[in-house]
Amino acid sequence: xxxxxxxxxxxxxxxxxxxxxxxxxxxxxxxxxxxxxxxxxxxxxxxxxxxxxxxxxxxxxxxxxxxxxxxxxxxxxxxxxxxxxxxxxxxxxxxxxxxxxxxxxxxxxxxxxxxxxxxxxxxxxxxxxxxxxxxxxxxxxxxxxxxxxxxxxxxxxxxxxxxxxxxxxxxxxxxxxxxxxxx
Amino acid sequence: xxxxxxxxxxxxxxxxxxxxxxxxxxxxxxxxxxxxxxxxxxxxxxxxxxxxxxxxxxxxxxxxxxxxxxxxxxxxxxxxxxxxxxxxxxxxxxxxxxxxxxxxxxxxxxxxxxxxxxxxxxxxxxxxxxxxxxxxxxxxxxxxxxxxxxxxxxxxxxxxxxxxxxxxxxxxxxxxxxxxxxx
Numbered sequence: 001x002x003x004x005x006x007x008x009x010x011x012x013x014x015x016x017x018x019x020x021x022x023x024x025x026x027x028x029x030x031x032x033x034x035x036x037x038x039x040x041x042x043x044x045x046x047x048x049x050x051x052x053x054x055x056x057x058x059x060x061x062x063x064x065x066x067x068x069x070x071x072x073x074x075x076x077x078x079x080x081x082x083x084x085x086x087x088x089x090x091x092x093x094x095x096x097x098x099x100x101x102x103x104x105x106x107x108x109x110x111x112x113x114x115x116x117x118x119x120x121x122x123x124x125x126x127x128x129x130x131x132x133x134x135x136x137x138x139x140x141x142x143x144x145x146x147x148x149x150x151x152x153x154x155x156x157x158x159x160x161x162x163x164x165x166x167x168x169x170x171x172x173x174x175x176x177x178x179x180x181x182x183x
Numbered sequence: 184x185x186x187x188x189x190x191x192x193x194x195x196x197x198x199x200x201x202x203x204x205x206x207x208x209x210x211x212x213x214x215x216x217x218x219x220x221x222x223x224x225x226x227x228x229x230x231x232x233x234x235x236x237x238x239x240x241x242x243x244x245x246x247x248x249x250x251x252x253x254x255x256x257x258x259x260x261x262x263x264x265x266x267x268x269x270x271x272x273x274x275x276x277x278x279x280x281x282x283x284x285x286x287x288x289x290x291x292x293x294x295x296x297x298x299x300x301x302x303x304x305x306x307x308x309x310x311x312x313x314x315x316x317x318x319x320x321x322x323x324x325x326x327x328x329x330x331x332x333x334x335x336x337x338x339x340x341x342x343x344x345x346x347x348x349x350x351x352x353x354x355x356x357x358x359x360x361x362x363x364x365x366x
Binding site: 164 | 278282291297323330331335356358363364
């Protein structure tokens with residue numbers, strides 16, 4: 001599969017040093033075949049990141065199914081996404097080798113994964129307002145705030161690991177989100 | 184004053200293009216005099232950032248003095264710092280011209296300003312545990328969590344300004360911090 005080949009390339013050499021030729025070779029397809037679907041490496045990386053992040057969101061949501069109300073499920077899902085991002089081999093590799101690629105999405109604008117997360121949070125917030133477990137407010141706005149609160153627990157944990165363990169980060173993020181969303 | 188000269192240089196050309204020679208010229212001191220106190224531009228920038236950030240923390244704390252208990256003062260101080268960072272001309276210039284300089288402090292380790300903020304938060308948390316307005320927990324750990332929660336409201340606001348205004352960011356950060364710290 002092409003995206004598996006991209007993933008292997010990124011794990012091996014990082015994003016910047018991955019080429020369409022390498023990916024084609026690893027995937028066992030011709031460069032032309034690949035080129036017809038993906039004009040450049042950026043497009044490949046975008047699809048890979050969307051696939052991987054989508055899978056993290058689904059896994060986090062699945063393991064949060066048991067929550068007693070929509071807020072509990074949302075809190076568990078959001079903390080689950082942060083934990084998965086924090087531990088993800090591909091994220092760690094990108095942040096380690098090509099950190100400057102992450103920068104625009106921290107400072108300037110939302111990337112694909114952030115928009116996926118915001119959409120998932122907004123749905124869950126609307127559901128929580130429906131069952132009375134989430135405080136009132138525009139779901140889109142609340143979802144963007146939840147993104148701001150969650151994001152550093154996914155990508156900035158390295159700055160605080162001397163003080164906060166993996167379990168601390170998970171527990172405290174849940175406390176913060178629950179406190180923020182409670183009616 | 185030397186640090187005022189550094190500030191002018193950074194506002195004019197960014198961090199990377201600021202040189203000791205430019206700073207000496209603007210400050211009206213000889214290059215040797217400057218060099219004796221500051222071995223390189225990095226040291227100058229560090230002192231400037233510490234001065235500017237220290238002033239933001241003090242201003243935020245001063246305008247939060249009226250809070251009814253330590254938690255209210257801490258929440259107002261933390262949101263005040265985030266707002267000041269967000270609107271600060273120097274921060275905007277550094278993030279605009281040399282964003283890669285900010286990156287290590289987002290991903291890897293705490294810089295001087297973050298340590299100043301954590302120390303201020305930890306003191307306020309201990310005071311809040313003293314007057315019963317902040318929930319129990321190790322003040323150092325809680326202070327690091329507060330940093331993670333506050334930081335994106337200072338530096339990542341650009342990614343969400345289509346959805347959240349300045350006033351929204353301020354109000355929602357206060358709601359999140361209050362929810363997190365309430366006993």
